[in-house]
Amino acid sequence: MMNIPSPGHPPQPPAGGAVAGRSAIIRLAGVGKQFPARKDGQPVEALSDIDLDVPAGSVLGVIGRSGAGKSTLIRLVNGLEKPTSGQVIVDGVDVSRLPENKLRAVRRNIGMIFQHFNLLSSRTVFDNIALPLEVEGAAAPVIRERVERLMSLVGLDDKRSRYPAELSGGQKQRVGIARALATNPKVLLSDEATSALDPETTHSILSLLSAINRELGVTILLITHEMAVIRAIAQQMAVLDGGRVVEQGDVFDVFTRPQHPTTRSFLAAETGRAPPSFVADRLAHEDAPGMETVIRIIFRGRFATHPVLAQVSRELDIDVNILGGTIDAIGGKPFGVLIVGVPGGRDLSERFVSFLAARDLDTEVLGYVPASAFA
Template sequence: MIMLTGLQKIYHGGTGAVKAIDNVSLEIEQGEIFGIIGKSGAGKSTLIRCINLLERPTAGRVLVDGQDMTSLSEVELREARKSMGMIFQHFNLLSSRTVLGNVAFPLEIAGISRTEREKKAVPLLELVGLTDKKDVYPAQLSGGQKQRVGIARALASQPKVLLCDEATSALDPQTTESILALLKDINIKLGLTIVLITHEMHVIKAICDKVAVIEGGQLVETGKVFDVFTNPQSATAQDFIKAVVNNKVPDTLAALLSDAPVAGGNLVMRLSFFGDATNEPVIAGLIRRFAVDVNIISGNIDHLQDTPYGTLLIELSGKDEDIQNALIYLQDLDLRTEVIGYVARHAHAAG
């Protein structure tokens, strides 16, 4: 559906050239909810605006549904943009128009009659749950309701793609959850391809199928959300995931850890469970099979879409041979193991 190839965007200013986007290539398939995450200034807003050519790339190609957007004339580009709706962080509603008038505005610009505009706009208000608000003005709406109007307006031209530029950043957590649920519902009902940029990992975790991580204008990681979330390869992705998963080693323990085995010491490791493995009695089996004690330092179980995902941070104590056998046992199971380090026996408790 969307293919970016060698995309580059350079801004020229008083301090010289700045590469906002640096040789980015990625592919977004039909019907996906594709998230693009990055910190402030990473280039993600520029990237999404290059898709509909609100920002014209300095180099590279943008193909949408097989059409090369970068080769179109201004007239052709205006027509092509009708297949791409866009919603923004700050809603951008017309204060002098009612909710119905805002949703119908793109149709008015397109020269569609008033009767036909209303016929198209009213079902969209029903879709976003605002039928009872059609005659009120934006000033009378909450932030979440304003964003619902923005979504309905973006859908008025029956687009194939919906671009979301930090669509939930101005909303409180509960309202954010309802807007994300609405976007997921629209994706399913309309088969719409959604591209969503954000700086919040919980937004990606909630509804996205795939994610691209951008840093300094460059793509540093991309893949299925489950794969990136459970096994992040880039430091940037790891930082984002730490914000939503509490699997950090406590500072008091981290200060005592050694990378090399400590004679007569304990092994500290992180276990990650996926899917059915979250229901397995791993710790009970470990204790039954080996003469080791297990101290659970921290743990949690969460869900990525419909798949359960859990982590445990544990400390194994016992004879060196028993600890190594227990480690081999864990590594052979259907879970991910990570040795964090070694600590002298009783040192953690003493600290």
């Protein structure tokens, strides 16, 4: 059981992974953020005209490259920065208009998980987790009960008296997560929480965050530069580029039908969209006799698991050459990418593309390679 509300606070309703119809617990409306002018006299525009809703009980991931404005966005949500324009509303309160002395009550409902853990080296695991409760003046028995439950939640029962220097990176982050949950927040903000961890530890931390969201109903807003993190945990996503949201929506929809070039560049390696090197090195932009058309196929929807290539080979009498690809699931829905070579010239490749389009499969011609290249 993971339902561990602190005394005096009722348990959050379980999220169950569903967010449809839920009201936004975090809302950014027309948000812009400028920092003081540089030497040339021009202000630095970190964010511009951001509109973003995070449904209660959801996990929303914000992805962007360094300098895209991710960290500024998350600092606006917890009131560490004030927007130059627009509103930042958390749980019905416009934090952008609150004075510092009134932000403390709001921040009680907002937990923060940091990339580099931010633990106090002189305090034990128990004492690091207890710190937020001590700051708000909780009684010793309340602190003891809450911290012990949180240590159990994150799997650190046997580390209560250890110091940060004695812990692995994953264990430190588990302490950070437990500390972020100490005041029973409604919202968790994750600032590149897995960037400093190895892949196996990253997987375990993301699994823990997913369980916290699912079983405690805590809303999670995370920022990252890794599509694998978004795919593993988020239900909704937004793509930041140059301080603007260039694409947002359901994770499955964005992953399988990205609209913006920035999103496509993030996805190229993550979902197998790029052709393997032995194909890419031979790709030509112009068709010529004796060439195969290299086509990328996106398998999604009701035809995702159908034997479409067998059907097209049979009905159009085409010998399709499979050159690369991947099959996976996103949010429990099947999804696949195949890179294929289609011989026979432009007419046959256009018939091939039309056959797949009629079955709601997306295709893209990547170029042409000599048919003899793979003989």
